[in-house]
Amino acid sequence: MTTKTASLYDWVDERLGLSELAAFARHKTVPVHAQSFWYYWGGISLFLFLVQCFTGVLLLVYYRPGAEAYESVRQITFVMHFGWLIRSAHAWTANLFIFAILVHMFSVFFMKAYRKPREFGWLSGMALLGIASVFGFSGYLLPMDELSYFATKVGLEIPAAIPWIGPAIANMLRGGPEVGEFTVQRFFALHVVVLPALFLPLLGFHLWLVQRHGNAAPPSVEALPPAERKSIPFMPNFLRKDLAMWLISLNVLALLASVFPWTLGHQADSLVPAPAGIHPEWYFMSPFEMLKLLGNVLPGESGEIAGILLFTLGIGLWVFIPFFDIKKESGQRGRAAHYFGLLAVFALLATTVIGYWTIR
Amino acid sequence: MSDQIVLGEPIDLSQSTHLKLIAEDPGEVTTRRFFLASAGAAGLLYTAALAYPIYRYLASPEEMALSATAVTEVTLKDAEKLPLGSVLMFKFGTAPAMLIHHADGRWVSLTAVCTHLGCTVQYEPQADRIHCACHGGVYNPYTGANVSGPPPKPLKLFKVAVNEAGVEVSRA
Numbered sequence: 001m002t003t004k005t006a007s008l009y010d011w012v013d014e015r016l017g018l019s020e021l022a023a024f025a026r027h028k029t030v031p032v033h034a035q036s037f038w039y040y041w042g043g044i045s046l047f048l049f050l051v052q053c054f055t056g057v058l059l060l061v062y063y064r065p066g067a068e069a070y071e072s073v074r075q076i077t078f079v080m081h082f083g084w085l086i087r088s089a090h091a092w093t094a095n096l097f098i099f100a101i102l103v104h105m106f107s108v109f110f111m112k113a114y115r116k117p118r119e120f121g122w123l124s125g126m127a128l129l130g131i132a133s134v135f136g137f138s139g140y141l142l143p144m145d146e147l148s149y150f151a152t153k154v155g156l157e158i159p160a161a162i163p164w165i166g167p168a169i170a171n172m173l174r175g176g177p178e179v180g181e182f183t184v185q186r187f188f189a190l191h192v193v194v195l196p197a198l199f200l201p202l203l204g205f206h207l208w209l210v211q212r213h214g215n216a217a218p219p220s221v222e223a224l225p226p227a228e229r230k231s232i233p234f235m236p237n238f239l240r241k242d243l244a245m246w247l248i249s250l251n252v253l254a255l256l257a258s259v260f261p262w263t264l265g266h267q268a269d270s271l272v273p274a275p276a277g278i279h280p281e282w283y284f285m286s287p288f289e290m291l292k293l294l295g296n297v298l299p300g301e302s303g304e305i306a307g308i309l310l311f312t313l314g315i316g317l318w319v320f321i322p323f324f325d326i327k328k329e330s331g332q333r334g335r336a337a338h339y340f341g342l343l344a345v346f347a348l349l350a351t352t353v354i355g356y357w358t359i360r
Numbered sequence: 361m362s363d364q365i366v367l368g369e370p371i372d373l374s375q376s377t378h379l380k381l382i383a384e385d386p387g388e389v390t391t392r393r394f395f396l397a398s399a400g401a402a403g404l405l406y407t408a409a410l411a412y413p414i415y416r417y418l419a420s421p422e423e424m425a426l427s428a429t430a431v432t433e434v435t436l437k438d439a440e441k442l443p444l445g446s447v448l449m450f451k452f453g454t455a456p457a458m459l460i461h462h463a464d465g466r467w468v469s470l471t472a473v474c475t476h477l478g479c480t481v482q483y484e485p486q487a488d489r490i491h492c493a494c495h496g497g498v499y500n501p502y503t504g505a506n507v508s509g510p511p512p513k514p515l516k517l518f519k520v521a522v523n524e525a526g527v528e529v530s531r532a
Contacts, residue, residue, distance in 0.1 A: 061418065
């Protein structure tokens with residue numbers, strides 16, 4: 001550094017405390033073990049979120065909510081140069097984003113990284129996943145083509161099934177009794193203003209907690225004496241690998257978005273019957289199929305209510321797992337939670353497969 | 361990294377004493393430089409591959425407007441019925457323009473964009489002038505000449521041809 005840049009650095013450092021940050025970054029380490037690969041998935045999710053912000057703003061340049069929604073998406077896809085690519089990238093990233101979050105969540109679950117002192121990390125992560133799925137649901141309607149119309153119609157039947165207050169909630173979300181231009185307008189407000197305003201501070205909190213507690217090692221590694229635990233410095237070793245993963249994600253995304261461009265269906269029309277083989281996106285397939293299977297056993301309203309109760313129970317157990325599966329003094333692994341996790345993975349995969357198998 | 365990737369002339373180590381001072385293995389230095397150069401080039405390629413579609417995407421309306429400004433002639437249907445002492449505002453390509461039917465029966469067509477800061481100007485028949493409300497610029501309604509106020513240049517005149525089908529306005 002020349003003296004000029006050194007004195008500029010000192011000037012800024014005195015006011016912002018850069019050297020404290022630099023010292024913190026120098027001391028940060030990441031554990032190395034057989035499961036280290038899973039550490040990248042939080043970073044991949046973060047990268048995909050940034051891609052969503054970026055491509056989302058680009059779509060915002062031409063998108064018009066309300067009555068003109070379909071026409072504006074048609075214009076983006078077929079008239080504006082590379083508009084198809086940007087829309088395709090946004091849609092593909094949405095799917096990859098949910099996928100990366102799910103991988104991240106299950107790896108955290110099986111590494112038992114939600115245990116003390118990381119309970120808030122788990123809880124904020126679950127909230128972020130919840131918001132991400134509302135992002136997905138609200139964004140899906142915005143093009144207002146046939147598929148998005150029916151997906152929203154069907155999706156809003158789930159809150160509508162809640163006893164007593166359900167219909168009022170569904171009407172509030174829908175902006176009236178039917179999915180239409182008012183629905184697009186309020187889903188748009190939700191998608192680009194309300195959800196980001198909730199997501200960003202929560203994401204900041206989530207990332208701050210990771211800095212505070214560091215990466216959790218799985219119980220098998222934690223059981224080792226300190227001398228046998230391996231780690232690498234975050235700066236630059238892990239960061240370099242992290243960025244390499246981002247680059248790989250970008251390449252995968254670029255390939256998917258350009259080779260399999262996202263399609264745009266016909267304009268939504270409530271008088272045209274739902275197209276054959278219509279089905280939910282893969283990340284909603286499992287709950288959809290579970291409700292369908294339950295409906296076969298318990299037909300009618302009792303099935304709907306039982307389904308909502310069962311979901312609430314399952315999700316509640318999952319979200320509050322840090323308080324059930326606490327660290328044992330004896331260093332035991334907590335098998336019940338482990339089997340619960342395996343059961344959840346099995347149920348999700350099985351119902352998803354059945355769902356796709358039975359598309360008519 | 362292997363030291364097989366060596367650019368330039370092979371260096372005879374036995375005769376080069378300077379290089380030994382810089383690094384033990386000159387091949388390593390060249391390899392490192394080669395690696396950095398290719399990483400930089402790849403980075404540039406990535407940036408270009410991302411920036412180009414985004415630029416074209418954002419520039420789309422500009423390109424559409426360009427094809428619209430390529431217009432050299434506009435036919436205004438039924439404009440021949442325009443009463444004396446009145447004006448018809450229309451778009452020549454993408455830019456506002458005006459067709460004035462003067463009280464003496466003369467037809468004049470001009471751009472309607474003030475040459476000062478781009479506001480749309482107004483024809484005032486009672487004052488017999490073209491006025492810009494933004495900063496008080498005044499133009500001659502027959503020639504487009506800038507008469508007073510801040511406008512630096514006159515308004516451009518178009519050629520006008522009147523027939524039974526309408527009024528044809530074209531670039532002079």
